[in-house]
Amino acid sequence: MASSGINVRVGESPVSQPLDMPVVLRPFEHENVQFGYDTDYMRNEVHFDLNNEPWIRQRTDSQYGTTGVYTLDGGEWVYRDFIEAIRAKYPDYSTSYGGGGFVGAKLVFDGQGGIYTTLRLVAGAARPAVLLFSPDVGRSWEVHELGPGVADLEQFTGHNALQSPPPVLRYETTGPHPATFCSYNDLWLYMPTREGGRLALEEPIKVAEAVIGMCQHSGGPASSVTRDGRTHIVWGEVSGNPDGTGADERGVPTYVATYDHATRTVSEKVLLGYGPPVNDVHNVPAITMDSEGTLHVLIGAHGNNFHYVRSLRPNDSSAWAEAEPILLKGYHTEEGDRGLQTYISLVCDADDTLHTAFRQWRNDPQWHDGQQFAALSIQHRPKGGEWSEEATPLVVGAVPGYSIWYHKLTVDRLGDLWLSYAYLTSDESYQAMFPNVYNHPATLVSRDGGATWKLAETADFVAGVEMFDAR
Incomplete structure (x- = not known):
């Protein structure tokens, strides 16, 4: 007679140990089964306030809806609700489109302890983008309507x-485009100000027209970076005619401009390069800066090379080095190797090393018998150096074929790296078992610039706060 049993492991939990990379997911057995990964915190992209306290927005496995935020208080996770403030302003509120992170789940902080996040609400027939603001560590919230569209x-x-x-x-969005992943958009900039515990919003400033849109569901790239009264903004534009003809086959033209806080004006835009293929919103860029103020931009791609550019002067977007591809390896063809990247994350650590995480198409013979598969990979560029010649796969998908990671790479106030992700594949058996978006999400942390990684536990967040306090 057959019997069932439970396998018991004695000793330290694998979750507490550095991982042997890459993590190779087994079909239907992810980090929870392979490592006993079962956290007491909300698994979503994590952001850190000026005291290095972690903040994470609530979600379920659905892309729709979010109700509040989580943070640490005395080493314990606490929940701060913002849904009641939304319902007070919008009585017919039903959910938030992409609230789980599909249109971003960023949390941003000012020097007075203010907290900010954006949502796109579903309230009756309306779909407004809103800015949420808390002056008191998430205990109360203001809801400011921005207008139609999505916000970052x-x-x-x-x-x-x-x-x-x-x-x-x-x-x-101002109009459609015949390309599958393209529409016409106006890009508006808001510069909020605080009046004590209240937030004030002036009329927005138009930055650009014919913008290709926003892509935040994977990568979560920054579209602006600010220092000393200057905000530098990057975007991609639609190419060619409204009927789809005349497009520049080099890819999505990518631009930068600078908003001057003193004069309240936006500079002339500067062309940085092109992200292939053309008229594809997957190819939005990402911007960051280093400790000296040099601006760094990755130009996006959809299954092609990212391109890298840097400013020639600190905190100045008027002149740039020539764009160059950052990855030429990882996918083997009869004509030679290619670097196939999609969905940029870009951060700069305390040593001024750049890190980008992305979905990478690979066909290594040791995984999936050499069939194409999606890896969650990372590359690094040390200060003054070159991008690593090869990408490092961190997680290998459970099955070959199409997959997506819904990943977000963030950096804390110590310069440590935090990578959240949730694996989704088009495999029909997976779709039947896991019909939603954020299935078995996980968060990795690296405290040595990406050399080693482990699955994040609450103890890792607590340690980050303690190390920051001890500096």
Whole structure:
């Protein structure tokens, strides 16, 4: 007679140990089964306030809806609700589109303890983008309507610790485009100000037209970076004619411009390069800066090379080095190797090393019998150096074929790296068992610049606060 049993492991939990990389997911057996990974914290992209306290927005396995935020208080996770403030302003509120992170789940902080996040609400027939603001560690919230479309705000990427409220960008769709992943959008900039415990919003400033849109569900790239009264903004534009003809086959033209806080004006835009293929919103860029103020931009791609550019002068977007591809290896063809990247994350650590995490198409013979698969990979560029010649796969998908990671790479106030992700594949058996978006999410942490990684536990967040306090 057959019997069932439980396997018991004696000793230290694998979750507490550095991982042997890459993590190779087994079909239907992810980090929870392979390592006993079962956390007491909300698994979503994690952001850190000026005291290095972690903040994470609530979600379920659905892309819809979010109700509040979590943070540490005395080493214990506490929940701060913002849903009641939303319902008070919008009585017919039903959910938030992409609230789980599909249109971003960024949390940003000012020097007075203010907290900011953006949502796109579903309230009756309306779909407004809103800015949420808390002056008191998430205990109360203001809800500010921005207008139609989706919104993004400037998150901390390593050397842009804001003392004032963050710049907010809103993408307002103005027309369709025949390309599958393209539409026309206006790009608006808001510069909120604080009046004590209240937030004030002036009329927005139009930055650009014919913008290709926003892509935050994977990568979560920063679209702006601010220092010393200047906010530098990057975006991609639609190419060619409204009927789809005449497009520049080099890819999405990518631009930068600077908003001057003193004069309240936006500079002329500067062309940085092109992100292939053309007219594809997957190819949005990412921007960060280093400790000296040099601006660094990755130009996006959809299954092609990212391209890297840097400013020639600190905190100045008027002149740039020539764009160059950062990855030429990882996918083997008869014509030679290629670097196939999608969905940029970009941060700069305390040593001014750049890190980018992305989905990478690979076909290594040791995994999936050499069939194409999606890896969650990372590359690094040390200060004054070159990008690593090869990408390092951190997680290998459970099955070959199409997959997506919904990943977000963030950096804390110590310069340590935090990578959140949730694996989704088009495999029909997976779709039947896991019909939603954020299935078995996980968070990795590295305290040595990406050399080693472990699954994040509450103890890792607590240790980060203690190390920051002890500096």
